[in-house]
Amino acid sequence: MKPRVALYLCSCGENVSERISFADLADRLASLEEVASLRIHSLLCSEEGRAFLSRDLERDKPDRVVIAACTPREHEKTFRNVLEKSGLNPYLFQMVNLREQVAWVIEDKDDALALAERYIRAAVKRVALHDALERQEISCNTNVVVIGAGVAGMAAALVLARAGREVTLVEQNPFIGGKVVLYDKVFPTMECSSCMLEPMMDEILHHGHIEVVTCGRIREVAGFIGNFTVRIETDARFVDREKCVGCGECIGKCPVTTKNAFDCHLSDRKAIDFPFQGALPNMPFIDREQCLRFRGRDCTICRDACRFDAIDYSASDAVLERNAGGVVVATGFEVWDPSPLAEFGYGRVPDVYTSLEFERILSPNGPSGGKLVTNKGDEPKSLAIVHCVGSRSPMLHNYCSGVCCRYAGKFARLVRERLPDANVYDICADWCVPGKENHSFPDSARASRKFSVVRTTLPMDVKITRVKKGIRLSCKEVSGARRVVVVDMVVLCPAMIPSKTSGKLAEILLIPCNPSGFFAEGHAIVDSVSSPREGIFLAGCASGPKDIRSSIEQGAAAAAKLLSILQPGKRLELNAMTALVDPALCSGCRVCVGLCPYGAIIFEGSRGRALANAALCEGCGTCAAGCPSGAIAQKHFTSDQIAAEIEEVLR
Amino acid sequence: MARLKAAFCWCASCGGCEEAVIDLGEDLFSIAETLDVVFWPLAMDFKLRDVERLGDGEIAVSLINGGIRTSEHEHVARLLRKKSRYVVAFGTCAHIGGVPGLANFLLRDEIFEQIYQRSPSVPKKDRNEPSALTRVAQGTLSLPEFSPSLRTLGQVIPVDFSIPGCAPPPELVLEGIERILSAQPPERGAVLAPDTALCNSCARNATRPVGATIRDIKRVHEVLFDPERCFLDQGIICLGPATRDGCGQRCINANMPCRGCFGPPGREVDQGARFLSGLASIIDAGEDDMVGLIDAIVDPAGMFYYYSLPSSLLRGKRRARGSTHRR
Numbered sequence: 001m002k003p004r005v006a007l008y009l010c011s012c013g014e015n016v017s018e019r020i021s022f023a024d025l026a027d028r029l030a031s032l033e034e035v036a037s038l039r040i041h042s043l044l045c046s047e048e049g050r051a052f053l054s055r056d057l058e059r060d061k062p063d064r065v066v067i068a069a070c071t072p073r074e075h076e077k078t079f080r081n082v083l084e085k086s087g088l089n090p091y092l093f094q095m096v097n098l099r100e101q102v103a104w105v106i107e108d109k110d111d112a113l114a115l116a117e118r119y120i121r122a123a124v125k126r127v128a129l130h131d132a133l134e135r136q137e138i139s140c141n142t143n144v145v146v147i148g149a150g151v152a153g154m155a156a157a158l159v160l161a162r163a164g165r166e167v168t169l170v171e172q173n174p175f176i177g178g179k180v181v182l183y184d185k186v187f188p189t190m191e192c193s194s195c196m197l198e199p200m201m202d203e204i205l206h207h208g209h210i211e212v213v214t215c216g217r218i219r220e221v222a223g224f225i226g227n228f229t230v231r232i233e234t235d236a237r238f239v240d241r242e243k244c245v246g247c248g249e250c251i252g253k254c255p256v257t258t259k260n261a262f263d264c265h266l267s268d269r270k271a272i273d274f275p276f277q278g279a280l281p282n283m284p285f286i287d288r289e290q291c292l293r294f295r296g297r298d299c300t301i302c303r304d305a306c307r308f309d310a311i312d313y314s315a316s317d318a319v320l321e322r323n324a325g326g327v328v329v330a331t332g333f334e335v336w337d338p339s340p341l342a343e344f345g346y347g348r349v350p351d352v353y354t355s356l357e358f359e360r361i362l363s364p365n366g367p368s369g370g371k372l373v374t375n376k377g378d379e380p381k382s383l384a385i386v387h388c389v390g391s392r393s394p395m396l397h398n399y400c401s402g403v404c405c406r407y408a409g410k411f412a413r414l415v416r417e418r419l420p421d422a423n424v425y426d427i428c429a430d431w432c433v434p435g436k437e438n439h440s441f442p443d444s445a446r447a448s449r450k451f452s453v454v455r456t457t458l459p460m461d462v463k464i465t466r467v468k469k470g471i472r473l474s475c476k477e478v479s480g481a482r483r484v485v486v487v488d489m490v491v492l493c494p495a496m497i498p499s500k501t502s503g504k505l506a507e508i509l510l511i512p513c514n515p516s517g518f519f520a521e522g523h524a525i526v527d528s529v530s531s532p533r534e535g536i537f538l539a540g541c542a543s544g545p546k547d548i549r550s551s552i553e554q555g556a557a558a559a560a561k562l563l564s565i566l567q568p569g570k571r572l573e574l575n576a577m578t579a580l581v582d583p584a585l586c587s588g589c590r591v592c593v594g595l596c597p598y599g600a601i602i603f604e605g606s607r608g609r610a611l612a613n614a615a616l617c618e619g620c621g622t623c624a625a626g627c628p629s630g631a632i633a634q635k636h637f638t639s640d641q642i643a644a645e646i647e648e649v650l651r
Numbered sequence: 652m653a654r655l656k657a658a659f660c661w662c663a664s665c666g667g668c669e670e671a672v673i674d675l676g677e678d679l680f681s682i683a684e685t686l687d688v689v690f691w692p693l694a695m696d697f698k699l700r701d702v703e704r705l706g707d708g709e710i711a712v713s714l715i716n717g718g719i720r721t722s723e724h725e726h727v728a729r730l731l732r733k734k735s736r737y738v739v740a741f742g743t744c745a746h747i748g749g750v751p752g753l754a755n756f757l758l759r760d761e762i763f764e765q766i767y768q769r770s771p772s773v774p775k776k777d778r779n780e781p782s783a784l785t786r787v788a789q790g791t792l793s794l795p796e797f798s799p800s801l802r803t804l805g806q807v808i809p810v811d812f813s814i815p816g817c818a819p820p821p822e823l824v825l826e827g828i829e830r831i832l833s834a835q836p837p838e839r840g841a842v843l844a845p846d847t848a849l850c851n852s853c854a855r856n857a858t859r860p861v862g863a864t865i866r867d868i869k870r871v872h873e874v875l876f877d878p879e880r881c882f883l884d885q886g887i888i889c890l891g892p893a894t895r896d897g898c899g900q901r902c903i904n905a906n907m908p909c910r911g912c913f914g915p916p917g918r919e920v921d922q923g924a925r926f927l928s929g930l931a932s933i934i935d936a937g938e939d940d941m942v943g944l945i946d947a948i949v950d951p952a953g954m955f956y957y958y959s960l961p962s963s964l965l966r967g968k969r970r971a972r973g974s975t976h977r978r
Contacts, residue, residue, distance in 0.1 A: 582917070584917075585846055585847060585916060585917040585918075586847070587851035587856075587892065587896070587916070588856060589850040590859065591929045591932050591933055592932075593862075594861050594862040595932050603861070608851075625928050625932075626928055626929055626932035627925075628893040628926050628928065628929025628930070629847065629848035629850075629892055629893060630915060630916065630919030630925055631847075631916075639918075639920065639921075640918070643921075643964060
């Protein structure tokens with residue numbers, strides 16, 4: 001039996017009606033046998049139009065509805081809602097795009113009319129094959145796992161915890177605070193970075209709703225939005241958090257001294273030590289690579305020194321399992337290591353530092369106790385800051401990190417404050433200092449006689465070598481001439497790159513990375529804290545270079561998004577347009593397995609059949625398109641429906 | 652008891668399907684016990700007028716092989732449809748177009764031009780094209796009209812069942828005829844072969860690793876292939892995943908990849924597009940390498956639509972809208 005289709009033509013504004021004659025269109029379509037009623041309305045999306053549509057549908061009770069109007073992007077949802085309220089299944093409906101696909105792109109009125117007719121005929125054929133899809137609902141867990149306890153992760157955890165959500169904050173390092181806690185001062189306010197973070201970190205560590213897991217790694221994130229199971233591996237610190245008071249008695253007696261990786265290898269540490277002075281949580285940890293006990297010797301010096309019985313050599317690594325409704329990925333960034341390129345002199349010429357190392361040198365809890373000195377302990381008389389190291393270069397990192405010019409300005413100011421007589425050379429192609437507070441950096445720097453800017457070409461063409469008098473830096477100026485300066489210290493501002501673990505984490509999380517290696521956002525502009533996988537959100541530098549403020553904002557934004565989804569007692573509505581594997585058609589060829597970006601396709605070895613998990617499926621259609629046997633139906637986009645549409649358009 | 656009447660007929664086909672009937676061997680005798688053959692141009696001397704004399708629906712089952720390419724094919728098909736209770740599209744060509752359907756990559760005019768004008772074996776003086784009516788001194792000669800394209804049987808008349816295969820394997824034919832004539836015949840429109848793809852019964856299926864593994868594509872004469880391993884994993888185009896099962900793995904067992912003669916599985920329409928989409932999903936190449944890799948496939952359209960062009964969404968080449976006839 002032919003379905004009774006109610007067809008509505010919405011003439012919209014002049015941008016559509018001037019191109020398409022709706023009276024002629026109605027004439028041409030009146031004879032379609034499936035069409036039981038045909039009505040023209042001037043603005044179906046208006047309140048009056050929706051009421052008209054609703055009255056009509058309730059009275060006529062058609063089987064299917066086709067609306068030819070502006071564009072589904074704008075009003076498909078609007079009309080689906082009207083259908084649902086009028087007692088019709090919202091999926092027994094097809095919308096024809098008369099605006100972008102006809103009126104806006106076809107000059108000739110006759111052509112526009114003919115094309116509109118074709119599209120509407122195709123929609124009528126297609127809608128006849130639509131199924132009445134049902135939306136399923138599932139319960140959701142309101143807990144959240146936050147990966148990374150830098151500023152973005154901490155901001156997310158605090159917003160969530162303050163709203164009563166249970167948060168597990170997983171940090172791979174033995175301390176929280178990320179990179180920012182390693183800095184001396186922050187731009188633009190020039191305030192002390194650890195003082196700025198202190199209240200935040202204190203709240204994190206003492207909040208009843210936040211569980212902090214240090215030395216942790218994410219091993220598995222199974223499940224789907226509202227129902228994730230996260231497995232976390234943790235390395236033992238061998239120091240009991242409950243007993244340790246952070247007195248440090250154990251440290252002084254430890255016989256092993258090694259370079260401290262958390263201080264960029266610029267200072268020494270003991271096998272049992274704090275990551276750096278002031279690190280939180282305030283407790284040391286044992287580096288089992290260095291500790292004599294873990295290298296087969298029977299040393300118990302630190303345990304003997306501890307008056308609180310906090311040291312436990314038998315502590316073991318653990319795997320924690322947490323159920324959560326959502327995940328925030330805030331894994332931050334690394335500073336690119338310039339040592340592979342000899343011309344930067346890094347790792348070859350003494351006193352050539354990366355910006356992160358320079359932050360440590362400036363920091364009061366850093367290797368030199370905050371004294372700005374060379375590795376020989378002398379105050380540098382001159383210093384060069386090199387921008388864009390490895391950035392904005394097609395061969396290395398073809399983007400601007402967006403923060404270096406501002407921290408370079410900060411560095412220049414800090415150098416001027418501490419060593420007013422030192423000459424500072426700023427080697428840059430240009431200055432990128434957006435934001436209402438930041439122009440004071442270049443302005444005040446330029447006002448100083450000791451500050452000179454050397455403008456170079458891009459990508460940065462510098463050569464840094466060791467000479468008798470210090471460090472020779474030669475670069476190509478914009479004029480084409482080569483400029484040489486000899487200084488005592490060089491600070492490189494390397495590109496910000498994704499954190500080392502992000503590639504592996506992307507595989508675990510089943511979320512894609514963009515070509516630069518940062519996690520890809522759901523939408524780069526309008527949905528920048530979402531990942532393509534539902535329930536997994538991104539914050540801070542995990543999705544690309546950002547400054548501290550933006551990272552914190554993103555952490556809070558990701559938390560807010562999760563709060564709006566994960567509400568106690570609320571059930572989550574699943575997408576109805578999912579993929580469905582027909583076991584009677586599946587031949588078990590496994591082409592689809594591995595295609596699904598959301599991990600929704602499972603291969604059941606025992607039955608030799610693939611299976612699509614509706615709760616995980618986002619309805620992207622990749623598996624349905626890839627199935628060579630046509631055994632996967634993408635609901636609402638089945639082969640029959642698409643073929644019927646194409647056939648009619650091409651008729 | 653009067654025996655049921657049956658008819659066999661061929662249209663645009665190679666004759667292999669007729670051979671498939673003969674291949675039934677001794678089983679033909681058991682069929683002959685239930686069926687009375689009233690029309691079989693290949694083997695028996697009945698004329699069309701004999702069929703015309705039968706009542707509507709009097710033939711229990713007509714098995715028609717070959718695609719529909721001429722007015723004569725169409726005429727016979729319509730006549731048999733009228734006189735038969737069941738019509739079976741017998742073999743690949745009737746079912747989905749088959750090899751003669753590859754001609755749909757050319758327009759009728761282009762085919763005639765190639766065959767009757769440009770072919771080096773045709774002397775200049777003989778360069779005539781066939782036409783439906785030709786006047787000669789003795790009167791008017793007639794030939795069936797050559798249709799603009801090859802159509803499947805189902806595109807010309809309603810078909811009750813299809814038995815796929817180039818040619819259909821004897822077991823499938825026998826089982827199909829038995830099912831059709833049983834008390835509970837299959838649902839109308841059914842393809843009398845499994846709905847799953849060939850991989851379902853292929854012993855090599857388990858050897859293909861999951862994921863994108865194809866790094867280069869080879870032609871069958873370029874490699875010695877492993878007789879146990881999945882052809883696709885060896886870079887050989889095998890249409891198995893996009894082809895209906897039921898052939899008994901004749902090619903695979905002979906260590907040759909599937910070319911797709913059983914047509915698409917299940918309710919699928921476009922075998923070529925389906926396969927291409929699946930193949931693209933398991934190719935391990937970036938965008939740049941992809942081009943070179945695809946170039947390694949000689950005649951991709953002919954390869955992916957080897958048997959199924961007329962029944963696919965493409966159907967074949969069409970004259971551009973508004974263009975005029977050649978010359």
